[in-house]
Amino acid sequence: MSLKIMxxxxxxxxxxxxxGILEEEGWEVVGEAAxxxxxxQKYRELKPDLTTMDIVMPLKSGIEALSEIIKGDKGAxxxxxxxxxxxxxxxxxxxxGAKGYILKPFDPQRVKEVIKKVAGx
Amino acid sequence: MNNSERRLLIFHLKGEKYALKLYDAxxxxxxxxxxxxxxxxLYFLGVMNFHGSLVPILDLAAALFDLGSHPEGGKVVVLGxxxxxxxxxxxxxxxxxxxxxVIAEHESFDEMVEKFLVLxxxxxxxxxxxxxxxxxxxxxxx
Amino acid sequence: xxxxxxxxxxxxxxxxxxRVISDNIVALEQDTADREQIDSLFRKAHSIKxxxxxxxxxxxxxxxxxxxxxxxxxxxxTHAFGSxxxxxxxxxxxxxxxxxxxxxxxxxGGLDSGDLLQRLISQLPAATAQIFELPGGGVFEDAGETAxxxxxxxxxxxAPARSEPVKExxxxxxxxxxxxxxxxxxxxxxxxxxxxKQRLKDIGGELGSARLDDAIADLAKDLRQxxxxxxxxxxxxxxxxTERFPRVVRDLAKKTGKDVVFEMEGKNIEFDRGIIExxxxxxxxxxxxxxxxxxxxxxxxxAAGKDETGRIKLVALREKDQVFLTISxxxxxxxxxxxxxxxxAKEFIRPEEASAISPRDAFMxxxxxxxxxxxxxxxxxxxxVGMDAVQSTIKSLGGSLxxxxxxxxxxxxxxxxxxTNAIINILLVKCQSLIVGVPVTNVLRTLEIDRxxxxxxxxxxxxxxxxxxVPLLSLGRILGQVPKPLTGKYVPTLVTEMKGxxxxxxxxxxxxxxxxxxKPLGRPLTRLKGVNGxxxxxxxxxxxxxxxxxxx
Numbered sequence: 001m002s003l004k005i006m007x008x009x010x011x012x013x014x015x016x017x018x019x020g021i022l023e024e025e026g027w028e029v030v031g032e033a034a035x036x037x038x039x040x041q042k043y044r045e046l047k048p049d050l051t052t053m054d055i056v057m058p059l060k061s062g063i064e065a066l067s068e069i070i071k072g073d074k075g076a077x078x079x080x081x082x083x084x085x086x087x088x089x090x091x092x093x094x095x096x097g098a099k100g101y102i103l104k105p106f107d108p109q110r111v112k113e114v115i116k117k118v119a120g121x
Numbered sequence: 122m123n124n125s126e127r128r129l130l131i132f133h134l135k136g137e138k139y140a141l142k143l144y145d146a147x148x149x150x151x152x153x154x155x156x157x158x159x160x161x162x163l164y165f166l167g168v169m170n171f172h173g174s175l176v177p178i179l180d181l182a183a184a185l186f187d188l189g190s191h192p193e194g195g196k197v198v199v200l201g202x203x204x205x206x207x208x209x210x211x212x213x214x215x216x217x218x219x220x221x222x223v224i225a226e227h228e229s230f231d232e233m234v235e236k237f238l239v240l241x242x243x244x245x246x247x248x249x250x251x252x253x254x255x256x257x258x259x260x261x262x263x
Numbered sequence: 264x265x266x267x268x269x270x271x272x273x274x275x276x277x278x279x280x281x282r283v284i285s286d287n288i289v290a291l292e293q294d295t296a297d298r299e300q301i302d303s304l305f306r307k308a309h310s311i312k313x314x315x316x317x318x319x320x321x322x323x324x325x326x327x328x329x330x331x332x333x334x335x336x337x338x339x340x341t342h343a344f345g346s347x348x349x350x351x352x353x354x355x356x357x358x359x360x361x362x363x364x365x366x367x368x369x370x371x372g373g374l375d376s377g378d379l380l381q382r383l384i385s386q387l388p389a390a391t392a393q394i395f396e397l398p399g400g401g402v403f404e405d406a407g408e409t410a411x412x413x414x415x416x417x418x419x420x421x422a423p424a425r426s427e428p429v430k431e432x433x434x435x436x437x438x439x440x441x442x443x444x445x446x447x448x449x450x451x452x453x454x455x456x457x458x459x460k461q462r463l464k465d466i467g468g469e470l471g472s473a474r475l476d477d478a479i480a481d482l483a484k485d486l487r488q489x490x491x492x493x494x495x496x497x498x499x500x501x502x503x504x505t506e507r508f509p510r511v512v513r514d515l516a517k518k519t520g521k522d523v524v525f526e527m528e529g530k531n532i533e534f535d536r537g538i539i540e541x542x543x544x545x546x547x548x549x550x551x552x553x554x555x556x557x558x559x560x561x562x563x564x565x566a567a568g569k570d571e572t573g574r575i576k577l578v579a580l581r582e583k584d585q586v587f588l589t590i591s592x593x594x595x596x597x598x599x600x601x602x603x604x605x606x607x608a609k610e611f612i613r614p615e616e617a618s619a620i621s622p623r624d625a626f627m628x629x630x631x632x633x634x635x636x637x638x639x640x641x642x643x644x645x646x647x648v649g650m651d652a653v654q655s656t657i658k659s660l661g662g663s664l665x666x667x668x669x670x671x672x673x674x675x676x677x678x679x680x681x682x683t684n685a686i687i688n689i690l691l692v693k694c695q696s697l698i699v700g701v702p703v704t705n706v707l708r709t710l711e712i713d714r715x716x717x718x719x720x721x722x723x724x725x726x727x728x729x730x731x732x733v734p735l736l737s738l739g740r741i742l743g744q745v746p747k748p749l750t751g752k753y754v755p756t757l758v759t760e761m762k763g764x765x766x767x768x769x770x771x772x773x774x775x776x777x778x779x780x781x782k783p784l785g786r787p788l789t790r791l792k793g794v795n796g797x798x799x800x801x802x803x804x805x806x807x808x809x810x811x812x813x814x815x
Contacts, residue, residue: 010306010310011276011310011313011314012272012276013269013272013273013276013277013314013317014310014313014314014317016269016272017269017317020268020269056305056306056309056310057306058302058303058306083309083312083313083316094403098403099402099403100400100401100402100403101400101401101403102399102400103399103400104313104316104317105313105316105317105318105319106317106399107399107400110399110400111400113400114400114401114402117402118402156804156805156806157696157697158788158791158794158807159697159699159742159743159793159794159807159809160741160742160743160791160792160793160794161788161791165788168788168797168805168807169805170799170803170805173451173455173782173799174782174785175782175784175788175797175799175805177784177787177788204785204786205785205786205787206784206785206786206788207785207786207787254786254787257787258786258787258790261787261788261790261791262790262791262792
């Protein structure tokens with residue numbers, strides 16, 4: 001299954017880590033964004049098959065960016081990334097239209113499973 | 122790490138046999154053209170242009186035993202250690218052997234000798250490069 | 264999964280975050296309601312937590328997590344950001360820095376934080392938030408309006424506050440990370456080319472071929488361009504080291520009970536890496552001096568009719584190939600007469616020399632090793648490097664230091680620095696059989712003194728340079744050569760500054776100026792005092808560069 005994925009996170013380290021996990025599976029990371037504003041912009045340009053979206057970010061939170069992306073593209077597949085202890089945010093993301101979530105620290109197997117399931121639908 | 126066996130470079134210095142980990146040596150060469158080093162102790166014989174790097178050459182016997190001799194002939198061993206620019210003027214290269222030939226090791230009270238290495242047919246002094254560098258740095262301005 | 268490949272990146276990014284956090288804290292102390300700073304602080308702690316957890320550095324993640332929770336309380340307004348909060352967060356930042364160091368040297372950051380965690384936790388409400396136990400990842404059955412989930416409980420608290428999209432936008436510019444060794448490599452190759460050009464030029468001089476000379480001139484032009492481009496990549500903004508300055512000033516102000524406002528200008532001015540890395544310690548020393556000795560206490564300031572809050576300013580200004588760094592305070596200033604008296608008392612200068620010292624030179628007396636103007640050595644700036652070390656560092660970078668001061672109004676320290684010191688102009692000096700290079704920036708002038716004008720003052724040889732009495736030293740003798748009596752009618756002399764005082768160095772002759780690529784010496788020669796790198800001349804000869812200020 002070939003997939004074009006966009007990775008959104010304000011930490012370069014996290015973006016690289018995710019990129020490593022995703023590319024291991026043969027998926028293509030077509031773009032990265034470091035804040036919510038850039039995420040919305042790049043989503044429009046790149047039209048990725050799937051987007052991983054960090055929640056706590058500068059300028060515009062992941063949830064706000066997610067809502068905007070869904071507004072423009074009802075079928076957008078966005079998986080949010082959150083940290084343990086902030087599960088409440090995950091619920092909020094679900095309400096905003098997220099299709100799945102992954103928790104930091106990432107378990108590579110889990111990340112791949114979630115992405116496969118969300119992308120497969 | 123890798124499968125290349127560890128080897129020792131054996132050299133002569135004032136009638137004694139010394140050893141150096143081959144890993145710490147970058148090159149063995151004939152004595153090169155030297156340029157004077159201002160203010161440095163006399164056992165620094167000078168500096169050479171080693172592939173574009175400035176490498177001072179140490180009269181090892183003079184530095185270890187205070188012999189102050191000007192070596193004649195001999196070979197120069199350029200060290201290949203990170204952030205170290207130094208070459209040792211020694212009397213002669215004897216051999217390069219595998220570390221596996223070492224059958225026993227003894228402590229040494231000479232801080233310039235890391236330990237004695239016992240081989241079936243000979244005994245070697247393993248030069249302590251770290252202590253040598255420390256001593257050189259301590260005395261360099263005196 | 265092999266995480267070691269991410270370690271370096273983790274450390275460098277976490278460090279960047281810590282720097283921002285320190286900045287945020289100091290800014291918040293000035294304006295405790297600055298929403299943008301609060302949010303940024305929270306996010307950075309959050310980021311470090313996530314990164315550390317991913318690397319498996321649990322202690323780092325835990326501490327960052329508690330700091331994040333604490334900041335969350337402040338975001339919500341449960342806590343105000345007072346100086347106690349600032350101290351606590353700064354303590355946490357320091358501890359995280361130590362942990363990163365541990366990670367860097369191969370540990371897992373698992374250092375003992377003492378009761379720091381407990382003190383952070385004591386600031387948090389008993390149950391921080393509703394904890395949902397979720398597995399490490401999951402797929403929502405059918406997201407959207409039909410979702411059967413209970414309404415979130417901690418909604419509003421976490422909704423990030425909107426901030427103006429200004430500052431942080433810069434971070435997303437297209438950048439490439441390159442290993443620093445690669446940058447060093449590039450300058451090395453460029454340096455080798457410069458050396459070779461010089462060689463060609465020497466040969467060209469012997470051959471007398473106009474065509475060859477033209478070709479070399481073109482090559483020189485291209486090389487200068489290449490050199491400029493390579494230098495551009497090596498440039499780092501001053502901001503790379505100034506991030507912690509507000510913190511340094513703040514901590515010391517607190518310790519000395521002074522009220523200080525610290526401002527910086529020109530943080531984006533860029534220097535070569537080689538210079539930037541050496542500048543941090545001297546600048547911090549000057550700042551500490553300014554807080555500790557320069558500024559008066561609030562009471563003294565009030566009595567003098569000044570604003571109780573002292574001001575310290577660091578300004579960077581670029582002028583062509585040089586940068587002027589000025590550190591000024593509006594404190595008590597220095598009294599030249601007192602400095603001179605003190606120098607006489609300590610026998611740094613003779614009583615009869617005292618009257619000849621200008622106020623400007625009097626301030627420079629503070630750069631003599633062992634000279635301290637503070638009536639008592641205080642805990643804060645009395646130790647470690649002194650102004651003499653500051654001056655010799657600046658000189659070794661090819662720069663210079665001047666001090667201006669007005670009694671009662673304040674002190675200004677001006678550092679003049681080159682943008683780069685990898686390829687510099689040197690003056691070749693002959694000293695019997697030895698040839699050495701002196702950075703042109705360290706040469707005040709060269710002259711040939713008429714031998715009959717050299718006189719003696721006590722045991723010392725001196726000469727008059729215009730109206731000034733300047734001592735004469737033999738460079739050969741300093742460099743350990745056998746002294747040789749002065750013959751000839753004229754004595755070639757290089758005038759330079761040592762420890763803040765003008766000195767004439769007698770040499771055997773000058774061999775012209777040229778560009779040289781400075782090569783580092785490595786262990787053990789790098790410890791050799793008075794020598795600062797070497798260079799290879801066009802003909803292959805190796806020479807050493809003198810660090811004039813540390814020669815004696």
